[in-house]
Amino acid sequence: MTDAALCAAARHGDKRAIARLVSAFEDPRPQAAPRRAAILAALADRPIGRVVGLTGAPGVGKSTLVGALAGALLAAGERNVAVVAVDPSSPLTGGALLGDRTRVRFAGDDPRLYFRSQASGAIAGGVARATHQVCRLLTRLFATVIVETVGVGQGEIEIVRIADTTWLVVQPHGGDAIQFLKAGVMEVPDGFVISKGDLGSAAGATAATLTAALRLGTAARPVIVTSAVTGVGVAELAAAIAAGPRGRLVDREPYLFERWVADEYGQAGLRRLAAAAPSTAAYLAAHGGLDGAQLAFGAAEACRDRVPDPA
Ligand SMILES: Nc1nc2c(ncn2[C@@H]2O[C@H](COP(=O)(O)OP(=O)(O)OP(=O)(O)O)[C@@H](O)[C@H]2O)c(=O)[nH]1
Ligand SMILES: [Mg+2]
The missing domain is CATH 3.40.50.300 (P-loop containing nucleotide triphosphate hydrolases)
Incomplete structure (x- = not known):
């Protein structure tokens, strides 16, 4: 089943469809962020x-x-x-x-x-x-x-x-x-x-x-x-x-993003986030919200892994 079909079924309370969508949100990898964004977009009228x-x-x-x-x-x-x-x-x-x-x-x-x-x-x-x-x-x-x-x-x-x-x-x-x-x-x-x-x-x-x-x-x-x-x-x-x-969950996104950065990339990740934008809210706004920010931050971190730090 496609995510669009899962979303349609989930709207009607289909528990198996909901469970499959939930797993996309439990996936901590930045690569999962676009899928989450697409699912939320399909449910944006709710x-x-x-x-x-x-x-x-x-x-x-x-x-x-x-x-x-x-x-x-x-x-x-x-x-x-x-x-x-x-x-x-x-x-x-x-x-x-x-x-x-x-x-x-x-x-x-x-x-x-x-x-x-x-x-x-x-x-x-x-x-x-x-x-x-x-x-x-x-x-x-x-x-x-x-x-x-x-x-x-x-x-x-x-x-x-x-x-x-x-x-x-x-x-x-x-x-x-x-x-x-x-x-x-x-x-x-x-x-x-x-x-x-x-x-x-x-x-x-x-x-x-x-x-x-x-x-x-x-x-x-x-x-x-x-x-x-x-x-x-x-x-x-x-x-x-x-x-x-x-x-009010949407207002919590800057905090939630910082928690995710800390969990995935540690204190050094938080320092790089602070250096990348004047504020976490600004970073989120620049990347179209939480999912876009995770994808962008994850990509930047992956680049770092390949290029050794100049320091
Ligand atoms: N007498 C009485 N016992 C209760 C009541 N509510 C829960 N219990 C009993 O208290 C025990 C713990 O209940 P749970 O609902 O599992 O408690 P919990 O806070 O969810 O526990 P954890 O998830 O393990 O932290 C069980 O043995 C329940 O039967 C109540 O209103 N009255
Ligand atoms: Mg319990």
Whole structure:
């Protein structure tokens, strides 16, 4: 099938077509950039969906919540929902550490729901290097894209650089809330979810502690107690997400391009980028956006490999 045919099928929710397009966006090589540009051009008439980050320590209940939340978003009127679960994988084995635990289960086989899991590899931040790329595609196909990441500290909630809004999930009395406060991470999320609200009064107490702590901060942010068991709070969270902003992924491209340069070519690559243009935004503009910039930068780097540095 051609990419044009895949795009046509993907518009109608064909999951195999979507999966084949997603692989083009997971390919880090600059040679893959023109294909991405062509796919996005074929979908350019589509509105850009919202990216919602759902992050928190391992085992707090993110995947379970996401399964329920996706259904609640559809019930709240969202056209369709994709979920990307970033699977923390071991740098040693290259395999997934937690395997099945990152599986998100949807109720039934709804054509409006799509799930993809990605191995994060050795990349810091809990966000796979390909996550932002895949979000570029999925936001053209889905009204809401939820990204589940494991984030436990300041350096590990890089998801906020991609998402329109990020929610931090903490469990009752997990100590996470206090730990996050200390780490300064509380400033980062747009809202908080206390999971496992069915486990006695602990969730309410944690919510009260958190709300009191947040009152010291600047902007008021929601604290929602949820339970994937009883369903409490899930509709409220869906409504808050549905009322939030969408479509800011494009503004993130200078940052995303710098991340890609750093991943592929290291600090020296970043220095050459800085020398090549007055700003990253200017470099992107000069090359027609992210895909063109990757192709051009990759070609320049390939030339360098052939011609030894004069220094
Ligand atoms: N009682 C109760 N248990 C829950 C709830 N949500 C999740 N759990 C349980 O908590 C455990 C972890 O749930 P997951 O959804 O896999 O948690 P996660 O945050 O996605 O975990 P990782 O992806 O491994 O970081 C499982 O045993 C769930 O059954 C809830 O609302 N109430
Ligand atoms: Mg999970």
